[in-house]
Amino acid sequence: MTLSSEKLAIEGGEPIYAGAWPASFHGSEEFAQEEKDAVLRVLDKKRVFRFLPRGIEDSEASQLEAGYRELTGRAHALAVSSGTSALIAALVGAGVGPGDEVIVPAYTYIATAAAVISARAVPVIAEIDNSLNLDPADFERKITPLTKAVIPVHMRGVPARMDEIMAVARKAKIKVIEDVSQANGGRYRGRSLGAIGDLGCFSLQQYKVITAGEGGMIVTDDSVAYQRCLMAHDSAIRFWQGDSSIPSFPGENFRLSELAAALAVAQFGKMPAILARLRAIKARVVGQIRHVPGLTLQDVPDPEGDCGVTLIFFLPSADKAKQFSAALKAEGIPNGTMYDNTIPDRHIYRNWDYVLSKRGATGAGCPWTCGAYHGNVEYSPDMCPRSLDYLGRAILIGFSQRMTDEHADLIAAGIRKVAGVILE
Numbered sequence: 001m002t003l004s005s006e007k008l009a010i011e012g013g014e015p016i017y018a019g020a021w022p023a024s025f026h027g028s029e030e031f032a033q034e035e036k037d038a039v040l041r042v043l044d045k046k047r048v049f050r051f052l053p054r055g056i057e058d059s060e061a062s063q064l065e066a067g068y069r070e071l072t073g074r075a076h077a078l079a080v081s082s083g084t085s086a087l088i089a090a091l092v093g094a095g096v097g098p099g100d101e102v103i104v105p106a107y108t109y110i111a112t113a114a115a116v117i118s119a120r121a122v123p124v125i126a127e128i129d130n131s132l133n134l135d136p137a138d139f140e141r142k143i144t145p146l147t148k149a150v151i152p153v154h155m156r157g158v159p160a161r162m163d164e165i166m167a168v169a170r171k172a173k174i175k176v177i178e179d180v181s182q183a184n185g186g187r188y189r190g191r192s193l194g195a196i197g198d199l200g201c202f203s204l205q206q207y208k209v210i211t212a213g214e215g216g217m218i219v220t221d222d223s224v225a226y227q228r229c230l231m232a233h234d235s236a237i238r239f240w241q242g243d244s245s246i247p248s249f250p251g252e253n254f255r256l257s258e259l260a261a262a263l264a265v266a267q268f269g270k271m272p273a274i275l276a277r278l279r280a281i282k283a284r285v286v287g288q289i290r291h292v293p294g295l296t297l298q299d300v301p302d303p304e305g306d307c308g309v310t311l312i313f314f315l316p317s318a319d320k321a322k323q324f325s326a327a328l329k330a331e332g333i334p335n336g337t338m339y340d341n342t343i344p345d346r347h348i349y350r351n352w353d354y355v356l357s358k359r360g361a362t363g364a365g366c367p368w369t370c371g372a373y374h375g376n377v378e379y380s381p382d383m384c385p386r387s388l389d390y391l392g393r394a395i396l397i398g399f400s401q402r403m404t405d406e407h408a409d410l411i412a413a414g415i416r417k418v419a420g421v422i423l424e
């Protein structure tokens with residue numbers, strides 16, 4: 001490789017690139033006339049609450065739900081106020097509650113575990129594998145007679161190993177709730193993410209593929225679960241709609257505002273173009289670094305379904321990863337290591353302080369000390385060593401749909417240059 005003779009920028013050489021990079025947000029970078037029109041349309045209608053009396057036009061929220069039914073092919077979709085509220089309502093919808101355990105991966109946003117606690121169940125933490133998503137084998141090992149559900153998370157746009165996870169879950173009769181917050185529009189073996197488990201949950205927060213600032217969506221084919229989700233998301237749902245054959249129970253207020261729903265409808269229309277561009281950029285970079293010695297790409301269970309929001313690769317050791325990351329940064333290529341003990345990244349179980357110390361909002365100790373719970377889950381900072389090993393050796397580069405092909409080539413050139421010197 002001719003690049004290997006070049007002097008690294010970190011050692012005083014010429015950097016690969018000294019220019020600027022597009023902002024890393026996705027949907028919000030595409031805000032334009034469509035989004036302005038959508039929000040003003042709601043103001044002109046003077047209707048900001050979705051459940052106004054029948055007889056007027058469809059709410060924005062119901063239009064968004066129709067979009068998600070079409071995207072996922074599922075029978076039901078329910079718009080909610082956030083990805084976290086989607087998870088809580090989906091857990092309640094699936095029948096999860098006091099006394100139950102729910103398995104979550106060691107690498108996911110803390111809200112996944114917090115939602116389990118909010119649903120009054122106990123989170124059980126399982127290892128991730130080289131896809132950086134739930135390891136099906138460790139998921140199976142963590143099952144107890146109390147396990148009611150599992151939440152596979154499609155982190156950073158990459159689908160989890162759903163075939164293996166579904167096989168384990170079906171055998172053990174465990175509900176599967178997909179957390180699609182970071183992989184809106186992603187697919188796995190021809191199916192939309194969120195359409196494989198019993199329920200799928202999406203987020204429309206600003207870091208995600210498309211955004212309404214805040215917002216979320218639940219999809220399912222299970223009519224009873226859907227009715228339960230409706231109740232969980234609105235303490236007075238029976239006043240607006242719902243099937244009275246299912247006994248009512250108290251819920252929260254997780255409704256989506258019409259303003260956010262309208263913004264989301266406009267963004268939803270832009271999602272295919274955003275994803276197509278992200279996928280093209282990632283493919284262009286991957287094609288140029290696939291065979292670089294010493295560097296192992298994250299295993300992507302279905303590369304075609306990958307949203308393309310990030311490139312992740314592993315180095316032989318955590319020290320090498322730190323060295324590589326610093327050298328790549330000096331070349332002008334933005335990147336980061338994923339776990340180095342210095343930044344309390346809230347996506348890594350080790351930093352979920354209130355979970356590890358079993359701390360609720362009061363001193364009562366629920367759900368862990370709840371009379372309905374007969375298990376004895378234990379947590380410790382080192383309980384998932386393989387997850388920490390993978391994350392410690394990983395380097396992440398985030399893509400923007402605004403990157404040009406030249407940006408993609410610069411990223412690849414930077415990686416090849418640094419690898420040529422550091423990994424020989």
Ligand SMILES: *Cc1c(COP(=O)(O)O)cnc(C)c1O
Pocket residue numbers: 082083084085108109111112153179181182203204205214215216
């Ligand atoms: C963002 C996120 C959530 C929470 O979504 P909010 O809309 O911020 O509540 C849950 N899980 C994962 C994996 C996320 O990335």
